Amino acid sequence: MSIETPIYMDYAATCPVDERVVAVMLPFFTTHFGNSASRTHQFGWVAEEAVDKARSQVASLINANEKEITFTSGATEANNLAIKGVAEFLASKGNHIITCVTEHKAVIDTCKYLERHGCEVTWLGVDASGLIDLDELERAFRPETILVSIMAANNETGVVQELEKIGALCHARKVLFHTDAVQAYGKIPLDVDAMHIDLMSISAHKIYGPKGVGALYVRRRRPRVRIAPQIHGGGHERGNRSGTLAVPLIAGFGAAAEIAGQDMAADTERILGLREHMRERLTAEIPEAIVNGTLQHHLPGTLNISFAYVEGESLLMGLKGIAVSSGSACTSASLEPSYVLRAMGLNDELAHSSLRMTIGRYTTREEVDYVVDRIRENVERLRAMSPLWEMVQEGIDLASIEWTAH
Amino acid sequence: MAYSDKVIDHYEHPRNVGSLDKNDEGVGTGIVGAPACGDVMKLQIRVEGDVITDAKFKTYGCGSAIASSSLVTEWVKGMKVSDAMQIKNSQIAEELSLPPVKIHCSVLAEDAIKAAIADYQKKHGTSEATPSTPE
Numbered sequence: 021m022s023i024e025t026p027i028y029m030d031y032a033a034t035c036p037v038d039e040r041v042v043a044v045m046l047p048f049f050t051t052h053f054g055n056s057a058s059r060t061h062q063f064g065w066v067a068e069e070a071v072d073k074a075r076s077q078v079a080s081l082i083n084a085n086e087k088e089i090t091f092t093s094g095a096t097e098a099n100n101l102a103i104k105g106v107a108e109f110l111a112s113k114g115n116h117i118i119t120c121v122t123e124h125k126a127v128i129d130t131c132k133y134l135e136r137h138g139c140e141v142t143w144l145g146v147d148a149s150g151l152i153d154l155d156e157l158e159r160a161f162r163p164e165t166i167l168v169s170i171m172a173a174n175n176e177t178g179v180v181q182e183l184e185k186i187g188a189l190c191h192a193r194k195v196l197f198h199t200d201a202v203q204a205y206g207k208i209p210l211d212v213d214a215m216h217i218d219l220m221s222i223s224a225h226k227i228y229g230p231k232g233v234g235a236l237y238v239r240r241r242r243p244r245v246r247i248a249p250q251i252h253g254g255g256h257e258r259g260n261r262s263g264t265l266a267v268p269l270i271a272g273f274g275a276a277a278e279i280a281g282q283d284m285a286a287d288t289e290r291i292l293g294l295r296e297h298m299r300e301r302l303t304a305e306i307p308e309a310i311v312n313g314t315l316q317h318h319l320p321g322t323l324n325i326s327f328a329y330v331e332g333e334s335l336l337m338g339l340k341g342i343a344v345s346s347g348s349a350c351t352s353a354s355l356e357p358s359y360v361l362r363a364m365g366l367n368d369e370l371a372h373s374s375l376r377m378t379i380g381r382y383t384t385r386e387e388v389d390y391v392v393d394r395i396r397e398n399v400e401r402l403r404a405m406s407p408l409w410e411m412v413q414e415g416i417d418l419a420s421i422e423w424t425a426h
Numbered sequence: 427m428a429y430s431d432k433v434i435d436h437y438e439h440p441r442n443v444g445s446l447d448k449n450d451e452g453v454g455t456g457i458v459g460a461p462a463c464g465d466v467m468k469l470q471i472r473v474e475g476d477v478i479t480d481a482k483f484k485t486y487g488c489g490s491a492i493a494s495s496s497l498v499t500e501w502v503k504g505m506k507v508s509d510a511m512q513i514k515n516s517q518i519a520e521e522l523s524l525p526p527v528k529i530h531c532s533v534l535a536e537d538a539i540k541a542a543i544a545d546y547q548k549k550h551g552t553s554e555a556t557p558s559t560p561e
């Protein structure tokens with residue numbers, strides 16, 4: 021059987037929109053094009069009804085109430101709104117925020133912005149498995165701590181933090197807990213009550229919904245969380261986020277959330293099976309292929325592996341027609357390797373040598389096998405021309421060499 | 427990023443991959459770069475008289491780094507040592523149409539050939555041209 025390329029194995033970056041979601045969205049572009057804020061006629065009512073339905077679909081996946089969902093343009097905006105919104109609203113109470121060095125840039129850069137504007141930020145590290153240390157978190161709390169922002173699942177490694185324990189520590193101190201759950205939402209069960217989550221950022225395009233829409237969950241009871249809006253205007257979304265709602269995108273987000281909930285068990289079983297098949301083959305067939313991040317606390321579809329002594333971009337270049345991503349510096353504009361892998365203590369060679377494969381709803385076993393075969397061939401070929409591999413085969417310890425770093 | 431046809435050609439069909447005996451009197455070896463930067467290049471030359479008769483490379487780095495080192499081995503074979511000293515990274519970058527972010531890959535290849543020549547000259551106590559050291 022021949023395989024069709026290109027093969028998409030980068031579902032952590034984004035997903036195609038599920039056909040069932042597209043079908044739900046289409047009428048809201050044309051027939052039901054109304055503004056959900058138009059209270060005076062049927063066009064508005066129909067749109068509002070669609071938004072309300074989506075709100076409850078999005079909420080029910082995390083055991084939230086629909087009134088607790090604020091729609092945004094995506095998770096970048098939701099992260100900005102959560103963190104800046106809390107920092108501003110609680111400025112009189114305190115100015116200290118705790119977060120983690122492996123967060124998505126949307127959280128990191130928002131916290132850095134606040135650092136320049138009077139906030140103090142504690143940056144927790146992670147251990148080799150990718151998890152934060154709960155004792156370190158406990159020690160980081162101060163009387164003026166107002167917010168802890170720790171992501172649910174990491175976008176590069178798929179490692180899932182211990183949300184319930186983090187949330188319990190926060191609530192015991194009456195500190196708000198925000199989580200960037202973009203990668204986890206719809207992939208693993210999340211419960212805002214059981215996990216003591218006060219604010220949660222989510223995004224539609226990672227769950228087979230459209231790009232350009234996301235949401236911030238804002239807890240309404242025990243405690244009632246208030247945030248300062250960052251976009252001002254007509255007072256939409258209970259004043260949290262003004263702007264005419266993107267009704268077709270929101271309707272699609274709702275449908276995608278409902279499907280994710282319905283299919284979660286079946287999707288997880290299939291996707292995890294493929295992921296494990298891929299991991300087993302890669303680690304068995306390629307020497308020194310090292311899985312990054314603990315698989316004990318992990319998303320089903322993500323696999324991050326370093327192929328020692330092979331540089332990531334050169335490996336990607338050999339994987340023609342295969343869409344995966346790399347933590348290699350050469351693929352980034354900054355020429356720095358992945359800060360997430362570095363924070364986990366990976367040495368430079370391994371950080372430069374990583375690939376991230378993410379398996380999703382439409383990945384087949386044939387595709388997995390094809391990708392494994394191509395990776396194996398290319399790693400072998402590139403190792404044959406790697407001076408590092410040659411040195412290691414000769415028994416030279418690379419750490420003992422004085423490199424002429426430039 | 428889109429690669430130029432020449433980069434792809436060298437990446438897919440690298441010229442002169444391999445190693446020469448680094449202890450051989452007639453061989454000069456240059457190793458430049460660092461794993462920390464994501465690129466390490468080893469370039470070796472065999473010199474007879476004042477002519478480079480053979481060249482081999484091994485590179486850990488991106489496709490542009492592989493192509494730059496492959497190209498340099500192709501160029502220096504049959505070249506006089508003094509001419510090989512004159513190879514500039516800009517010539518490599520131009521030949522391979524490297525984009526600005528990949529210029530350092532060509533710098534590395536220039537450093538590698540200079541380091542290989544310096545090593546050969548050290549073995550023979552000659553160094554009429556001191557190689558420029560990378561910053």
Ligand SMILES: Cc1ncc(COP(=O)(O)O)c(C=O)c1O
Nearest residue numbers: 094095096124175200202223234
């Ligand atoms: C963990 C994480 N947070 C935030 C984002 C940003 O989400 P959006 O694309 O909706 O702005 C992403 C994805 O790009 C992500 O993976």
Ligand code: FES
Nearest residue numbers: 350465487488531
């Ligand atoms: S070796 Fe890193 S960009 Fe070329």
